[in-house]
Structures are given as structure tokens and as C-alpha cells.
Amino acid sequence: MSDRSQLISSGQPFTFDSARDAEFERLIKRYPIRESMIMPALWLAQEQEGWLSTEAIAYVAERVGTYPAKVFELATFYTMYHLKPVGKYHLCVCRTLSCYLREKQEIVDYLAAELGLRPGEVSEDGMFSLEEVECLGHCGTAPVIQVNGEFHEEMNVEKLKTLLAGLD
Amino acid sequence: MEVKILSAKFDIEDSHRLEVAKKHGAYGTLEKLFAMDPADVIEEVKNSGLRGRGGAGFPAGVKWGFLPKDLDKPIYLAVNSDESEPATFKDRYILVRDPHMMIEGIIICCYAIGSHDSYIYIRGEYTSQLKILQEAIDEAYEAGYLGEQVAGHDFRLDVTVHRGAGAYVCGEETALLESIEGKKGQPRSKPPFPAVVGLYDCPTIINNVQSIASLPFIIEKGAEAYRAYGTEKSAGTHLFGISGHVEKPGMYELPLGLPLMEVLNEVAGGVWKGRQLKGVIPGGSSTPVLTPEEAHTVTLDYESMAEHKTMFGSGGIVVLDETVDIVKLVENLIAFYHHESCGQCTPCREGLGWMLKIIRKFIAGDGREDDIELLLELCDNIEMKTVCVLSAACTMPVRSYLEKFRHEFESYINSSNSDPVQSQAE
Ligand SMILES: Cc1cc2nc3c(=O)[nH]c(=O)nc-3n(C[C@H](O)[C@H](O)[C@H](O)COP(=O)(O)O)c2cc1C
Ligand code: FES
Numbered sequence: 001m002s003d004r005s006q007l008i009s010s011g012q013p014f015t016f017d018s019a020r021d022a023e024f025e026r027l028i029k030r031y032p033i034r035e036s037m038i039m040p041a042l043w044l045a046q047e048q049e050g051w052l053s054t055e056a057i058a059y060v061a062e063r064v065g066t067y068p069a070k071v072f073e074l075a076t077f078y079t080m081y082h083l084k085p086v087g088k089y090h091l092c093v094c095r096t097l098s099c100y101l102r103e104k105q106e107i108v109d110y111l112a113a114e115l116g117l118r119p120g121e122v123s124e125d126g127m128f129s130l131e132e133v134e135c136l137g138h139c140g141t142a143p144v145i146q147v148n149g150e151f152h153e154e155m156n157v158e159k160l161k162t163l164l165a166g167l168d
Numbered sequence: 169m170e171v172k173i174l175s176a177k178f179d180i181e182d183s184h185r186l187e188v189a190k191k192h193g194a195y196g197t198l199e200k201l202f203a204m205d206p207a208d209v210i211e212e213v214k215n216s217g218l219r220g221r222g223g224a225g226f227p228a229g230v231k232w233g234f235l236p237k238d239l240d241k242p243i244y245l246a247v248n249s250d251e252s253e254p255a256t257f258k259d260r261y262i263l264v265r266d267p268h269m270m271i272e273g274i275i276i277c278c279y280a281i282g283s284h285d286s287y288i289y290i291r292g293e294y295t296s297q298l299k300i301l302q303e304a305i306d307e308a309y310e311a312g313y314l315g316e317q318v319a320g321h322d323f324r325l326d327v328t329v330h331r332g333a334g335a336y337v338c339g340e341e342t343a344l345l346e347s348i349e350g351k352k353g354q355p356r357s358k359p360p361f362p363a364v365v366g367l368y369d370c371p372t373i374i375n376n377v378q379s380i381a382s383l384p385f386i387i388e389k390g391a392e393a394y395r396a397y398g399t400e401k402s403a404g405t406h407l408f409g410i411s412g413h414v415e416k417p418g419m420y421e422l423p424l425g426l427p428l429m430e431v432l433n434e435v436a437g438g439v440w441k442g443r444q445l446k447g448v449i450p451g452g453s454s455t456p457v458l459t460p461e462e463a464h465t466v467t468l469d470y471e472s473m474a475e476h477k478t479m480f481g482s483g484g485i486v487v488l489d490e491t492v493d494i495v496k497l498v499e500n501l502i503a504f505y506h507h508e509s510c511g512q513c514t515p516c517r518e519g520l521g522w523m524l525k526i527i528r529k530f531i532a533g534d535g536r537e538d539d540i541e542l543l544l545e546l547c548d549n550i551e552m553k554t555v556c557v558l559s560a561a562c563t564m565p566v567r568s569y570l571e572k573f574r575h576e577f578e579s580y581i582n583s584s585n586s587d588p589v590q591s592q593a594e
Contacts, residue, residue: 035350
């Protein structure tokens with residue numbers, strides 16, 4: 001999220017579980033060069049752990065057959081890769097054009113107050129993290145937020161209350 | 169006004185499932201396709217007048233014709249499903265409501281250009297959309313529409329989804345290729361164009377999802393049937409995304425060439441809350457804004473947009489009502505492009521940051537008279553001095569706001585007490 005310049009150790013060794021191992025092997029056959037697997041492998045690692053630790057980066061490098069620095073470079077460039085743990089519920093609010101016109105600020109302000117978080121922060125109990133992101137491709141149903149990847153459209157404070165009440 | 173060519177199956181329940189899609193004609197063009205000569209397929213697409221729907225509007229068949237002949241290298245098709253231009257949300261409907269139409273389009277394109285490997289580059293945020301798309305591809309493999317022998321013909325085709333991870337610039341075609349190759353999404357200098365040196369240094373065609381999804385209709389019904397919609401130079405239909413301050417925002421399929429205001433009023437319910445119109449962004453955030461007067465004369469096609477010194481772009485129309493603070497809107501826009509700059513070209517990386525600082529000075533009440541000129545000068549110094557046009561996608565609209573709504577910038581300067589000497593003298 002905010003600081004994208006550092007890796008953090010999880011203190012745990014990392015390897016793919018068997019399902020992800022199989023998916024890695026299926027995908028690698030689709031590309032003529034191994035480097036093409038860095039991004040898919042980072043996704044698999046993040047899906048498994050929730051974020052990308054030093055160990056996960058090193059593991060991806062080893063599986064793909066490249067340098068950890070190369071993997072780290074991609075992990076920092078692409079903003080959806082989390083270089084530190086996010087909340088159990090990761091809330092992304094679109095801040096761009098159509099959502100801006102449709103009062104996304106009310107959504108951000110409400111969530112920030114309710115969760116006691118500024119965009120970029122994770123709550124102390126690890127339950128919530130809040131992020132402002134760029135256009136999510138749902139501009140016709142603005143304002144929109146994403147919770148752990150799932151879209152919630154035409155948001156307003158009432159709908160946010162119901163949504164938050166359902167997260168525990 | 170609405171038509172249902174691309175969106176024919178959108179309202180059918182479970183239309184993303186092969187079984188349902190097939191009942192409604194999916195993969196129905198393949199027999200005809202494989203009986204055709206690939207060169208004739210390209211000719212048909214050229215004749216249809218189909219222009220790229222990713223934003224630039226380049227004729228699809230013409231681009232395919234740029235592939236070198238008899239080169240001893242594989243040819244790739246990359247389908248651009250990055251859909252990250254603010255105010256654009258059309259391709260998503262194809263991905264989730266009729267993915268088989270797109271897969272059928274991929275088969276048509278690959279057969280025409282002689283490609284056996286296609287990658288669909290989907291933006292990382294489309295999670296449930298990715299799942300639906302992948303399921304559709306898996307179904308197509310199982311049913312024999314993809315794989316070693318497409319629909320029983322001696323033609324191999326593999327389709328692989330490559331997931332992005334939150335970088336707008338990867339919608340730019342060469343950044344997209346870099347990303348598939350496992351690199352940062354930093355655009356390449358052109359020439360060479362991807363049709364000659366593309367993915368893995370091989371000839372590559374990049375087309376937008378909607379361009380590809382338009383192919384089954386063209387092959388099934390013929391170029392003339394496609395040309396029956398739209399205008400001479402802007403043939404066919406488009407999935408328009410209408411957002412912002414209208415009563416009924418949403419995605420509407422319309423033939424090209426309709427008057428913008430008629431569409432806004434009759435299809436999208438007009439400006440919301442009975443308010444007045446301040447401006448219209450016609451084709452995604454990177455297209456120059458239209459004033460209400462211009463909005464009343466423009467039609468939704470490439471020619472008319474060019475005559476009005478703006479662009480058709482992605483067909484993402486944004487309506488601005490009278491309450492919009494143009495200066496703050498411009499701040500929002502510059503912040504987007506600054507954040508999304510890939511960082512490789514100094515004018516874009518640094519210049520957009522300077523523009524952001526200056527616009528924030530206005531908002532903080534510290535704007536100076538010559539800051540408007542400074543912004544315009546920066547636009548000139550950034551535009552066309554970078555590898556790709558991401559920077560121009562910012563400076564072109566910003567210049568249009570500065571020119572057409574200059575008074576709003578000036579009123580920020582005049583209302584601020586930025587000159588302490590003068591305020592003391594009063
Ligand atoms: C910064 C930038 C972002 C772009 N984003 C997209 C995008 O999200 N989707 C898309 O189809 N084209 C996008 N394009 C246009 C592509 O570079 C390319 O022209 C297009 O995918 C070609 O397909 P088409 O001819 O079918 O339109 C973008 C271009 C630029 C410069
Ligand atoms: S502007 Fe928010 S989803 Fe597009």
C-alpha cells in the first residue's frame with residue numbers, strides 16, 4: 001500500500017500449497033519464457049498468504065528461475081501486490097473521475113471515521129485496511145468500493161452501514 | 169435508439185455459460201469461417217469499417233494487414249482487457265455477460281492472422297470477472313472450441329489469461345506486452361510497431377475486447393450488415409458508458425453517429441436533479457472537454473469528435489453539471505495521471521508532478537496570475553516528448569479545461585488573499 005520500497009519478513013518459510021503448485025505448473029506451459037510467470041506466481045503467493053513477504057518473493061524467484069531483485073521490482077511496480085499484511089477486510093474506495101463526481105469523498109470520510117483509519121492504514125486488530133484507488137471500471141454505478149476484491153456499487157452511507165455490519 | 173448487436177445476449181440469464189450462449193448462436197460462425205480463406209476474412213473486416221474500440225480508433229483490418237508475410241516466427245494476438253481509462257466500463261460487460269462472443273472473436277482473428285497463441289490481458293481488479301472469463305475459456309476447451317483442433321479443424325489455438333496488477337499504463341499496447349513478458353509496464357519506443365516486433369520479439373496484434381467481440385457479427389452477417397449501422401467513417405455500434413451527473417448512468421449500445429445531447433437526454437435521462445449542464449467529457453478522462461454549446465452540435469462518431477477538437481476515445485461519456493468545480497476536477501485528473509506514470513520519461517514523471525503542485529496551489533488559495541500560463545507551458549513541454557501518450561492523455565484535457573473554463577481558474581486567484589502586501593494596503 002503506502003510504502004512500497006521495503007520487504008518484510010514473515011519469519012516463516014514459504015512454499016506453494018499443492019493446488020497452487022499445480023496451477024503454477026499448468027500456467028508455465030503457456031509461456032515461451034519463464035519470466036512471464038513472475039506476475040502469475042506473485043498472484044498465487046499473495047492469494048495464499050494475503051501479502052508478499054521476503055520469503056514469498058525469494059520463493060517466486062527460485063521457482064521462476066530468476067533473481068529475487070527482479071521479482072521485487074515487479075512487486076513494487078504493480079500496486080495491487082501487497083508488500084505488507086492488509087486487513088482481514090481490505091477496503092478500496094475509487095477516488096477517480098466518475099466516483100469523484102458522485103461524492104466518493106463521503107464514502108472515504110465515513111469509512112475513515114468509522115474504522116478510525118486514514119487511507120493506507122491497517123487497523124490495530126488487523127481487521128480492516130483502507131485504501132483509495134484509481135478508477136475501478138464501474139463508473140456507471142459510481143461511487144464504488146471493493147472489499148476483498150468484491151465490488152459494491154452505487155454506495156452511500158446507508159449501504160456502507162449495512163455492509164460494515166455484515167463484516168466480522 | 170438502443171440496438172442489440174454486441175449486447176444481444178447481455179440480458180439472458182447465465183449467458184456466460186456455454187450451454188446458454190450456444191442456444192443463442194455462439195460459435196455459429198465457425199463453419200463459415202473455416203471455409204473462408206484467411207485473407208478474405210481480413211478483407212471482410214476491412215470492408216466492415218470496424219475501428220479499434222480501445223481508444224485510438226485505428227481500422228482493425230488494416231492493422232492486421234501490417235503483419236509481415238512469410239516470417240518464420242509465431243504470431244501472437246494480445247486482447248486488451250485492461251480497461252483502466254477513467255470513465256470506461258464497457259468491456260467488462262462483454263467479459264461477464266458474453267465471454268463466448270469474445271472467444272469466438274479471438275478464434276476469428278487468430279485464424280485470419282495465422283496466430284495460434286492468444287493472451288487476454290485483464291486488469292487485476294476484475295476478480296469475479298476473471299473467474300467468469302476463465303470458466304468460459306475452460307468450457308470452450310472442453311467443448312473443443314479451443315485447443316489442438318478448433319471445432320474439429322486442423323487449427324490449434326491456445327488462449328491464456330494474463331492478470332495485471334493495478335497499472336493503468338499497461339493498457340498502452342507495448343506496456344501490455346512488456347507486462348506479459350514479466351517486466352515492469354514501461355512502454356516501448358515505436359517503431360518498430362508490435363505488428364512487426366511485438367510479444368517475445370514476434371509479430372503481434374493487439375486489439376481491444378470490444379473490437380474482437382465485434383467480429384462474430386461481421387463474419388456471420390457480412391461487412392455490409394455491419395455498415396448498416398453508424399456513419400461512413402464510423403461504422404457499426406459501440407458500447408457507450410455514460411456516467412457522472414445524469415439521471416440514468418449506465419452502459420448503452422448505440423449505433424455511432426447519434427447526436428450527443430439526444431443520447432444524453434433520451435437514453436440517459438438528462439442532467440440529474442434538473443440541473444444545468446456545464447460540460448461533457450466525450451470519451452474517457454483523456455479526451456478534451458466539450459462546452460454545452462459544443463455538446464449540442466457534436467455527434468457520437470470519430471469525425472465529429474475530431475471536428476470539435478476532441479476524441480471519440482473509449483466511448484466513456486461523463487456529464488458535468490453546473491455545480492462542478494473545474495479546478496478541483498482538474499486536480500483529480502492530474503493526480504490520476506501522475507500516479508499512473510510509469511516513470512521512465514522525465515517530462516511525464518516530473519512534469520505531471522509539477523502540474524499537480526501548481527493546481528494544488530490554486531486550491532490552497534496561493535495561485536498566481538501567471539500560473540495559468542505556466543500550466544499551459546508545461547503542457548507544451550510535456551506533450552509528445554515522451555515514449556507513450558500517457559502524458560498527452562493528461563495534458564490534452566487539462567489544456568481544454570484551462571482554455572474553456574479559464575475564468576474558474578482566475579476566480580481562484582482573485583478570491584485568494586495571496587498578495588499580503590496588497591491586502592495590507594487596503
Ligand atoms: C495510457 C494508455 C492506456 C490505454 N489503455 C487502454 C485500455 O485500457 N484498453 C484498451 O483497449 N486500449 C487502451 N489503450 C490503447 C492501446 O494502446 C491500443 O491502442 C489498443 O488496445 C488497440 O486495440 P484496438 O485497435 O482494438 O482499439 C491505451 C493507450 C494508452 C496510451
Ligand atoms: S471512476 Fe470510479 S469506477 Fe471509474
